[in-house]
Amino acid sequence: MALNIILLGPPGAGKGTQAARLQAMRRMVQLSTGDMLREAVAAGTPVGLQAKAIMERGELVSDAIVSALIGERLDAAADKGAIFDGFPRTGHQAEALEILLGQRGRQLDHVIELVVDEDELVKRITGRFTCAKCGTGYHETFRPTKVPGVCDVCASTEFKRRPDDNEQTVRTRMAEYRAKTEPILPIYRARGLVRSIDGMAAMDDVAAEIAAVLDETAR
Ligand code: AP5
Ligand code: MG
Numbered sequence: 001m002a003l004n005i006i007l008l009g010p011p012g013a014g015k016g017t018q019a020a021r022l023q024a025m026r027r028m029v030q031l032s033t034g035d036m037l038r039e040a041v042a043a044g045t046p047v048g049l050q051a052k053a054i055m056e057r058g059e060l061v062s063d064a065i066v067s068a069l070i071g072e073r074l075d076a077a078a079d080k081g082a083i084f085d086g087f088p089r090t091g092h093q094a095e096a097l098e099i100l101l102g103q104r105g106r107q108l109d110h111v112i113e114l115v116v117d118e119d120e121l122v123k124r125i126t127g128r129f130t131c132a133k134c135g136t137g138y139h140e141t142f143r144p145t146k147v148p149g150v151c152d153v154c155a156s157t158e159f160k161r162r163p164d165d166n167e168q169t170v171r172t173r174m175a176e177y178r179a180k181t182e183p184i185l186p187i188y189r190a191r192g193l194v195r196s197i198d199g200m201a202a203m204d205d206v207a208a209e210i211a212a213v214l215d216e217t218a219r
Contacts, residue, residue: 002081003028003214004106006088008185009114011173012121012128013199014206017137018114019085021207026214029077032085033066036073038162056163058172060089060180067096074100089181094188109217111188112210114199118174125170132158143203 005028007015019030037055040048047069051061070087088094101107116124127140133156138145146152151159164173188194197209 002077002079002106003109003217004077004082004084004101005110005112005214006084006108006188007086007112007114008181009116009199010118010121010177010181011170012124013114013116014124014203015085015114017203018206018210019083020137022083022210022214025211026081028081028083029073030083030085031070031073031077031087033061033069033087033089034085036069037061037066040069056169058164058169058176060176063090063092063096067093067100070097071100074104078104078106088184089177091184091187094184108188108193110195110213111185111193112213113185113194113196114206115196116199120200121174122167122170125165126167128165129159129161131156132160 007019009015016030016032016034019032022028023030037048037051041052041055042048047065050065054061066087066089070084074082084097088097097108124139124142127142128137129140130137131151131154134151134154136151136153137143138159149157151157164170185194195213197206197213199206201209
């Protein structure tokens, strides 16, 4: 059976990094509301126009918008399993996810919490950049390109940074996480779904810990 998992953690915890690995290694489907919103902003859609300024301030986009985005993409992950990356982020979004999964006869298998300390997060986010062509994620110190200025995957020499990856916006994003997202953890914990993983460990070690959690689910 396909697994449905949430990767939960503050900005820079490694949700996107680990989701991309799971997608590549296990053929699961990464559903990142942040990526969906950035695509909408780039395409200038009505959702993008609403979301742009909110994202640049580091605040949360409305529950209705992000829940609709997930609803539109969920069926594509039916056979393979879904990795929810950056969703849900509020109690209302958690309820919306239950409804969306229930309507499809599916359920949540794990909520994987990536635990990282706040000073490390600022370092991770301010050093992050991605390939402008294929989207591979890098970090100036923690995951540099093998050849300086050349993407390991597609050899492009163009890279980009997110407009919300500056220290001031990161602080707002963290405050939003503590105030609105962390409170959903006890609800999942009470259901026995939460597995907390040390997100300060090296990327390969974090990936191995997540793999161990998924492998023990015999379904
Ligand atoms: P979103 O895109 O989800 O951003 P975020 O939650 O702030 O998280 P990040 O993407 O910054 O971090 P990450 O955990 O993916 O870390 P990464 O793997 O890149 O959301 C952006 C905005 O969109 C929000 O602020 C909001 O406005 C809006 N939004 C999105 N979803 C929403 C929702 N559901 N509701 C309302 N609004 C929503 O890693 C970071 C860096 O660290 C990388 O450079 C990486 O190489 C490096 N790194 C990763 N792991 C390690 C490691 N183990 N050791 C060393 N370095 C590492
Ligand atoms: Mg991300």
